[in-house]
Amino acid sequence: MTSTEIAAFWGSDRTLSIHHPMLLHEFGNTAFVIRDKDKVIAYLFGFFSQTGKTGYVHLIGVRQDYQGQGLGKQLYDHFTQLAKQQGCSKLKAITTPGNHHSIFFHRKIGMNPVGEKNEQGIEVVKNYSGPGQDRVVFEKQL
Amino acid sequence: MTSTEIAAFWGSDRTLSIHHPMLLHEFGNTAFVIRDKDKVIAYLFGFFSQTGKTGYVHLIGVRQDYQGQGLGKQLYDHFTQLAKQQGCSKLKAITTPGNHHSIFFHRKIGMNPVGEKNEQGIEVVKNYSGPGQDRVVFEKQL
Numbered sequence: 001m002t003s004t005e006i007a008a009f010w011g012s013d014r015t016l017s018i019h020h021p022m023l024l025h026e027f028g029n030t031a032f033v034i035r036d037k038d039k040v041i042a043y044l045f046g047f048f049s050q051t052g053k054t055g056y057v058h059l060i061g062v063r064q065d066y067q068g069q070g071l072g073k074q075l076y077d078h079f080t081q082l083a084k085q086q087g088c089s090k091l092k093a094i095t096t097p098g099n100h101h102s103i104f105f106h107r108k109i110g111m112n113p114v115g116e117k118n119e120q121g122i123e124v125v126k127n128y129s130g131p132g133q134d135r136v137v138f139e140k141q142l
Numbered sequence: 143m144t145s146t147e148i149a150a151f152w153g154s155d156r157t158l159s160i161h162h163p164m165l166l167h168e169f170g171n172t173a174f175v176i177r178d179k180d181k182v183i184a185y186l187f188g189f190f191s192q193t194g195k196t197g198y199v200h201l202i203g204v205r206q207d208y209q210g211q212g213l214g215k216q217l218y219d220h221f222t223q224l225a226k227q228q229g230c231s232k233l234k235a236i237t238t239p240g241n242h243h244s245i246f247f248h249r250k251i252g253m254n255p256v257g258e259k260n261e262q263g264i265e266v267v268k269n270y271s272g273p274g275q276d277r278v279v280f281e282k283q284l
Contacts, residue, residue: 028192052168
């Protein structure tokens, strides 16, 4: 995608670098879109963990003028079904401690953060992404 | 890793954002390091494709003052053996058309670009990473 297209979903292009082409080329069977006619209005990039029975949701984006209609949950539900069929025992997703929108969304669909509360009261896994790089790590048992 | 640590391997922190924690947390059984005493001097992050019998090398980094000693090739060889054991029929890696160091390295270890020549004579796969985002896509049959 272009950075303009990314911004139509995320409000900025800050997530551009984690839209890595491997998500389509190597994990294309867990990449899904919802279209309105020809236009992609929501998408999910996921994969199955190589080291555990885990369905991992890497990115879920909904075009800004289509948010609030349940499209994100619809994609999650679809991936969840697939993960169950693959024998996964849990779902997993991560976000940054400052991304309140993402934290709210994941809690709403029943994913819970593991780890311990940081100074702001947000449950994080310390140094998850390297020294000083805490992350909110959501899990849901299937 | 921190951006300072990344720069000790890559000369800058331009690759920081593709050192995603999933490479360790979800694909840890194809993440390898070489150490000199306690210090990591080279590493490889790979995974097996979910959609084909492909061993995919995502990142290979050698600390700058240890380059030119064959550590990168040693890591590739290790991953190659593992990929063969897993029944993979090919290896794959990608880079950007402007990364001459990476193109030289991959050619030297016997990986060949697929695709067609661009205006600079470099074989690329057009739009591999989105509109206008050509990539050099290396493959090696196993």
